[in-house]
Amino acid sequence: MTDSVPTRQLGRNGPRVTGIGLGLMSFAGWYGQKDTSVESSLALLDRAHAIGERFWDTADIYTGSEQRVGEWFRRSGKRDDIFLATKFAVRAGADGSRTIDNDPAWVREACAASLARLGTGVIDLYYVHRIDDKTPIERTIQAMAELKRHVVSSTLSKNMKGMLTTTREGKIRHLGLSECSAATIRRAHAVHPIAAYQVEYSPLFLDIESDRTGILQTCRELGIAVVAYSPVGRGLLTGAVKSLDDLPPDDWRRGVPKLGGDNFPRIMALVDRIREVARRHGATPAQVCLAWVAAQGDDVIPIPGTTTLKYLEDNTGALKIKLTEDEVAELRRYAEETELPGDRYPSS
Numbered sequence: 243m244t245d246s247v248p249t250r251q252l253g254r255n256g257p258r259v260t261g262i263g264l265g266l267m268s269f270a271g272w273y274g275q276k277d278t279s280v281e282s283s284l285a286l287l288d289r290a291h292a293i294g295e296r297f298w299d300t301a302d303i304y305t306g307s308e309q310r311v312g313e314w315f316r317r318s319g320k321r322d323d324i325f326l327a328t329k330f331a332v333r334a335g336a337d338g339s340r341t342i343d344n345d346p347a348w349v350r351e352a353c354a355a356s357l358a359r360l361g362t363g364v365i366d367l368y369y370v371h372r373i374d375d376k377t378p379i380e381r382t383i384q385a386m387a388e389l390k391r392h393v394v395s396s397t398l399s400k401n402m403k404g405m406l407t408t409t410r411e412g413k414i415r416h417l418g419l420s421e422c423s424a425a426t427i428r429r430a431h432a433v434h435p436i437a438a439y440q441v442e443y444s445p446l447f448l449d450i451e452s453d454r455t456g457i458l459q460t461c462r463e464l465g466i467a468v469v470a471y472s473p474v475g476r477g478l479l480t481g482a483v484k485s486l487d488d489l490p491p492d493d494w495r496r497g498v499p500k501l502g503g504d505n506f507p508r509i510m511a512l513v514d515r516i517r518e519v520a521r522r523h524g525a526t527p528a529q530v531c532l533a534w535v536a537a538q539g540d541d542v543i544p545i546p547g548t549t550t551l552k553y554l555e556d557n558t559g560a561l562k563i564k565l566t567e568d569e570v571a572e573l574r575r576y577a578e579e580t581e582l583p584g585d586r587y588p589s590s
Contacts, residue, residue, distance in 0.1 A: 246294030248561045250543055252325075252367070253437040254465025256416060259325045261561050262532060263297035264290050264554070265471055265547030269307040278549055280310055287314040289551050291323060295558045299440075299469070299545045301329035301371055302356050303340075312361035321362055327438075327469075328356050329371035329420060344370060344377035346385035353389055353413055369418035369440055370430075379422075379430050387434040389413045418469070424456040431464050442586065443470035443535060443542070445479060445512060445577035446500075462541065473535045473544035476501065480528040481513045499584030508580050515576045523563050528553070532560035534573050 249258040269283050287310070290296070300307040308328060315321040330352035333341050356365065368389070370382060391412050416437035419430055430436055439461050441450050450457045450468065461468055474480055476495055483489065486506060489496055496502070501509065513527055520530045528546070535544045546557045565573075 247296075247558055250540055251467070252416065252543070253435075253467045253541075255435070256437045256467065257325065257366075259297040259543065260295055260558075261536065261543060262295070262558055263299050263327075263469065263543055263545035264295050265545040266298060266300040266307045266311065267304045267471075268547040268549045269300075269310055270304040278306075280306075280313065282549065283310045284314050284317065286549065286551060286554060287311070288318070289554060290558075291318070291320060293555060293558055295554070296323055297325045297327070297543070297545070299327040299471075301332070301369075302352060302359075303329070303332040303334060303371065305334075308356055308359040312359050315361050325366045326360070326362070327367035327369065327418065328360070328365055329369040329418075329440075330356065331371040331374070342372045342374040344374045344379070344382040346377075346381055349382060349385040350389065357413060363413070365414045367416045367418050367438060368414040369420050369438070370422070371420050373419075373422045373426060379426050380433050383417065383430045383433040383436075386414065386417050390415065390417070390434075424460040427457070427460050427464070427466070431466070436464070436466050438467045438469050438543075440469040440471055440545075442472045443468065443538075443544075444473045444475045445516070445531060445534060445573060446475035446509065446580065446582065447472070447586065448577060462539075466541075468539075468542045470535050470542055470544045473546055474528045474531045475509070478509050479513055479516060479531045480526070481517060484510070494588065497588035498586065499588075500582050500586050501584075503584075505582045505584060508582060512576055512580045516573065519565070519569055519573060522569075523565075525560075525563050526556055529556055529560040529563055530565070530573070532557060533563040533565050534570060536561060537565055537570050 248261045250261040252259050269278055300311055302308060331342055331344055333343050368386060389412050417434055418438040418440060419427060419436055420440040427439060443450050449455055486496055486502055516527045516530050520527050532544050532546060536542060548554050548557060
C-alpha cells in the first residue's frame, strides 16, 4: 500500500494495510469542544495520506465523518490510495435514541447510504458495528456476502447444457465484525470468511485476551485480524488528561463508569509507569501504548484517532518503536495490576 509506513496483513488471506490505522470517530465531535470543522478534518486527511497512513476507519453513526471522507475523495481524487473501512448497525433516532439493526434489508439500505455519503462505489472493509438480539448473524452475513459479489449477467452456454454466470466485484470487498462473542464470530465465519474483528484493546482493556471471552484465541484460530480501537485507553493513557475535570463538559468520557471515581487515580498510576518506559525510547506515552498493542501480534492493528496533526504523526511513528521483550512483559504486568471495575460505556 505504501513504503513509508510498515504494513500488516488483514487476516490470513486478506490484503496488506498500514500497520497503524486512523480512526475517524473524532470527526463526530464526541470528545467535546475540539476543532472538528470540515476544513480541519480535510487537512488531517491530507496529512495522513502524505505520511503514508492509508487505512482509514469510520462508521455511519459517526455524525459527519463519512461525508468528510467523501469530500476528501472528491477534492483529492485519491480514493484508490485508501483502504477504507466503515460500519453499520447502530441506528440513530430523531430523538437521539439508538437502536441496533442487523436485518438484511437494513444491511442493504445502510450500505447504499454509506456509499452515497462517501462518494465511492465500493467499501474495502464493511463491519457489523454491533449485534442485535433478534437477527440471526447468519442472515446478516449472507446479506453482506451478497453485496460483495453480484450477478451481472447469465447466458446459456454454447453447448446449451447450462448457464454461464458473469459476476463482478460488488459494493464491499471484505467483511468484518465488532464487539461480539466468540460464538458469533464462529457462526459468521462459517457463512463467509471474516477478515477483521474490531474491539477495544489497550493496556486498560484486555478483555479480548481472557479465557472467559475466548475472542483472541478464536480470531487466531480462524485467521481473523484484530483491529484495536481506543488503543490509548480513550486518550487517557497519553498523560495529557490529569483529571476528568480537564475534559470538555460535553465529552462523553465523563460518563464512563470504568474511567471515573476511584478508577481514575489507578489509570494515572498506570500512565506514570508507561511514561517511564517512554523515556527510555525518547517517545510519548501514547506511542508506547501503540507499540505495546502492536507487539501483541502481527495480526493486531491499532487504529488510534485524533484531530491533531502532531498526534497523527506521533501515532503513525509508533511502529518504529521497538519494545524489548522485557518491556512488553513489564507493561503487561502493570496493565494486569490495574483493576478497573465498572462498565466501558455510559448507562444512557
